[in-house]
Amino acid sequence: MxxxxxxxxxxxxxxxxxxxxxxxxxxxxxxxxxxxxxxxxxxxxxxxxxxxxxxQLKGTALRDPVLGRTKAWWPDLGRGPESLWQRSVNGTRGGWEVMADYQRWVIARRTTSPLQVLETMTQFWENHLYVPTNGEQWFVHRVSYGETIRRHALGRFADLLRATTTHPAMLIYLDNATSTASQPNENLGRELLELHTVGREVIDESDVKDSARILTGWSVDMWKTWKASYAPEMHSTGRVRVLDFTHRNAAADGREVTRLYLDHLARHPATARRIATRLVTKFVQDAPAPALVDRLARVYLRHDTAIVPVLRALVASKQFRASVGGKVRDPIEDVVATYRALGAKVSRPTSSNSAANAVLWQTQALGATPFGWPRPDGTPIDDAAWSSTSRVLASFQMHYSMAGGWWPSAQVKHRAPASWLPRRRLRFDALVDHLSRSLLHRPASRRLVQACSEAVDVRPGERITRDHPLVKWSMPRLLTTVLDSPDFLRR
Incomplete structure (x- = not known):
């Protein structure tokens, strides 16, 4: 026995x-x-x-107890567009300050929300149907725009496309709010085709022009009430043709032709392939396997643009199963993952240096902030964009500051060094294994044990207690070594 x-x-x-x-x-x-x-x-x-x-695929049907609580940390996020604009004009609080708060709320949600799949898919769509936060006019509707995407993030793309294309934030950002029958602005009509749906490879300039004409009439009362409306007198009538979509477009009220047009684009095979390609790039690999893209596009069309069946097919694929460790965390994901791994507890901010506010500067130091990308194509989702030497060094510095609890230190509770010991006495290699399981969610490899041993100058078999110099002085360096490993920088 x-x-x-x-x-x-x-x-x-x-x-x-x-x-x-x-x-x-x-x-x-x-x-x-x-x-x-x-x-x-x-x-x-x-x-x-x-x-x-x-x-998790039930999305907003599930309860999120932290959503409203964290939003309340930044009161301006609950104000209406007219109030936000007046406060900006009279110097009470600028749009850039409100948008910084929105970026912080997004980070707080990603860090604490129990609805992790919903938050990841909200990030995906808010990046695909992109409206940046660095806007002097559309900032008054930007919070509502993000919440609109979150509501539809796990629904049908056709519904999401209609809601975002006609949302005042998008109308202002891509200049459709002032587009008229006599002078159609092509920005929204073009990006709707090139970026949001079918892709630039299948369209020409005549498609762009008629796309812009279809969208005339959707307006916003800029500089006054900031209310969205439809203005028939601004709508360009007359026959339109975009790809294989045609319509007489005879009515002054073009809302119905807009609905038909957007529904057609949402269900176009080229849109199905574009969305499938983006999903594979984000969640599987940078070079999407054509067979997987084709399969997901078919699922998308078969289920009438529903996103959930596509995600189920994606995670069931052999390509997804084979892609372990194949995607790099972008700077924002790295910061969020670090807070989660270290168990840093952030509370309501009371000053600019509070952790809930300072976290935005941490992402900025790594090279990206939520929705800070200046172009309408959205923040890059490929690995190469976030794999530079400077990015890695910035991550190392952030990991070290967080592991030591040095910055940010206000309105945040960091774990005490001794709390990382699972027992009163254990070997160093057992401690490294414990940290690896806690921070990387995997047993420690020999390579990690060796790296940690060299980083803090402690032998693998050495006994560690609460009074050991490692715990008193070198725990931040040990934690950082684990966080700096490739297994943490990848997702």
Missing amino acids: PDAPTAAAKARRRTQVKVLPPRQRHLVSRFSYGVTPALAAQVRARGGAEAWFDR
């Missing part, structure tokens, strides 16, 4: 962080902002990663 386990062995098992099997970890990691022990416990409670994912 085998020997009975010793008391020490039993203690090790009790304190060992339980990690998800690799395949489950991969799924949860791709569709969250970092697998934590708490998230893994939720996944196990749901019966595994696939069951967790399936429930």
Whole structure:
């Protein structure tokens, strides 16, 4: 008979962080902002990663207890467009300040929301149907625009496309709010085709011109009430043709032709392929496998632009299963994942230096802020854009500041160094394994143990207690070494 386990062995098992099997970890990691022990416990409670994912696909039908609470941290996010504009004009608070608060709220949601799949898909669509936050006019509608996308993020793309194309933030950003029958502005008509739906490869300038004409009439009362409206007198009538969509467009009220046109674009095979390609690039690999793109496009069309069946087909594919460790976290995802991994608890900000506010500067230092990309094509989603030496060095610096609890330090609770010890006494290599399971959600590799040993000058077999110099002085360096590993920089 085998020997009975010793008391020490039993203690090790009790304190060992339980990690998800690799395949489950991969799924949860791709569709969250970092697998934590708490998230893994939720996944196990749901019966595994696939069951967790399936429930998460219900999106806004599920309760999010932190959404309203975190939004209340920044009161201007609850103001209407006319109030925001007046406060900007009279110098109370500028649009850029309000938009900085919106960026911070987005980061807070990604860090704390239990609806991780909804937040990831909101990020995906808010980047695809892009309206930046650095706008002097459309800022008054930008919060509403993001909330509109969040409501539709796991619904049908046809509904999402109609809601975003005619939203006042988009109308102002791409100049449709002032587009008239005599002088149609082509910006929205062009980007609707080139970026949001079919892609520039299948269109020509005549398509762009008629696309712009169809969209005339959708307006915003700029500089006054900022209310969105439809102005028939601004609509350009007469026959239109865009790709294989044709319409007499005889009525002064062009809202019906707009609806038909957008529905046609949403269901176009080229749109299906473009969306499938973007999803594969974001969640699988930078060079999308044509077979997977074709399969997802067919699912998209077969289910009348519904996104959930496409996501289910994506995660069930062999290409997704084979893509473990193949995607790099962008700067914002890195910052969010670091807060989650280290268990930093952020509270309502009371000053500019508060962590909930300073987190925006942390993402900026790494090279990107939410919706800070200046062009209408959205922040890059490929690995190459975020794999430069300067980005990696900036991540290393951020990891070290966070691991030490040095900055930000206001309105945030960092874990004490000794709290990382799972037991009162253990070997150094066992501590590294514990940290790897806690921060990377995987057992420590020999390579990681060696790197950590060299980083803090402690032998693998050395015994660590709360009074050890490592715990007193070098724990930030040890934590940083784990966070700087390729396994953390990838998702």
